[in-house]
Structures are given as structure tokens and as C-alpha cells.
Amino acid sequence: MQYFNPLAAAFLAILCTSTTVLAQEHEDINAANNPLTPKITINFQDYFIPDFIDVPEDKHANQFLLRGLIPSDAFGLPQLIRFTLPVATSPEVPDGYVTGIGDLTLIDLFVLPKAGDITFAAGPVLVIPTASEDELGSGKWQAGAAGVMVAPQSWGLLGGLVTYQASFAGSDLRDDVNLLTLQPIVNVNLDKGFYLRSSATWNFNMESGASYIPVGLGVGKVFQLDKGITMNAFIEPQYTVWHDGPGAPRWQIFAGVNFQFPVGNLR
Secondary structure, eight states: OOOOOOOHHHHHHHHHHHHHHHHHHHHHHHHHHHHHOEEEEEEEEEEEEEEEETOOSSOOEEEEEEEEEEEEEEGOOEEEEEEEEEEEEEESSSSSSSEOOEEEEEEEEEOOOTTBBEEEEEEEEEEEOOOSSSSGSEEEEEEEEEEEEHHHHHEEEEEEEEEEEEEEOOTTOOOOOOEEEEEEEEEEOOOEEEEEOOOEEEEETTTOOOOEEEEOEEEEEEOOOGOOOOEEEEEEEEEEEESSSOOOOEEEEEEEEEEEEEGGGOO
């Protein structure tokens, strides 16, 4: 004969509720960090570089990035249109610093059908030479391609972003551009919206040969605001573990605040 145990039933109900809440919390963190989440996104991000490798004198630099992402279904295909406009401070030869707008980067990602839980996207890249000073941009029009892979996990998020761009027009006095970048993304979700992150971008300059690989480890927190708006704040120190040629950051601090807006709630 079986007896009903109210304490055991209460404990089981609490355990199930806690598990459901935690799973939803992790899904919210993953969505906030997923570069393919189909929400209007505004990012305020910053790279501060306090030290360079094999650069004379004690030079530093800063690059503030205004980034945005707009979902679209033009031509019946799901797309994510992404733009990046930097406002940078860079060392100026022979001394001093220069501050201004950098080159504008546009990426149109076409989201492909899922393969299990993995999402792929790919599309063209266009870089427009909008820099206000020579030190802040390439002086070249560039075109290329980008690819993104995202694989959400129960414990976090795995992903990667690859871009390639080469110059095709612009000032004849400036060096040609032939650049490959790779950004591995690893997030580990914690409780109460916190998460650990690593998202440093590897740069391979195939024109000059100056390349470097940084590795980052940081922390962030996701906040659920009113009307379905999500805020994601983070800070991630990054250290260069390999480089070829001078001018690479010895280490840098990547920080930012990202906002996601549900498309249906924007009225």
C-alpha cells in the first residue's frame, strides 16, 4: 500500500519549478549572447588597448564601436543586417594621438535552415572608407564574406564568426587590404543571469603578415527589462598569446552594453 507524502511532493514540485526556471534563465542568457537572435539589437562596445607589442614609447589606443543588427525577410529569406561604426583614438606619428570616426562595416547574413540545434548564417561584407583621419581607417573600399555558426548548449553557448575582406578600390597611396578574422565564442552560464565568456577575435593580415591571436576570459550579466527588452553588460580582458610582426595589442579590455528589442514590441 502506498502513502501520499506531502513533504516529498512539495520537494519534488520545488525541484521541478527550480529546474524549469533555471532552464529558462539559461535560454535567456543564450539568446542575449547569440549573434543570430532575430531581434533589433544596439551594441555599445569598447576596446581599450593600454600596451602594444614591439612599438616604441608607451602608446595606447581606444576603439568605441557602435553596432546594430536589424532582422529582415527581404526576398523571402531571413536575414540579419549588421553594421559597425567605430569611433577611435589612435597614436599619431611622430607623437600625440588622433580621434575620429573609422571605417563603416556592413554585413548581410542570410540565416540557413537549422541542422539539429546548430544555426548557420553567411553573407557578403562591405567596408566603406568613412574614416575621418588616415590613422583611423584603411582608405580602401573592401568586399568579402562572413560566416557564423551558433550551437546553444544546456550549459551555455558555442559559436564562431569568420570574416574575409579584401580591398578593390580606394586611395592608391594606401596599402591594399587582405584580412581574415576568426572569433571563437564560448559562454558558460551561471545563476541569476551571470555568465562567463571568451570571444577574442583572431586577426590574420595576409597582406602585411602582421597577425595575432588573443584569448579572453570575462564575465557578463543579462537583465530582463520591461516590454521584453534585454540588456547584456560584460567585461572581458584579452591577452595576445601569439603574434607575428609588430603592432599587435599585448593585451586589451573588451567591454560593452548590448540591448535587444523584440521586433513585435516596437511601436
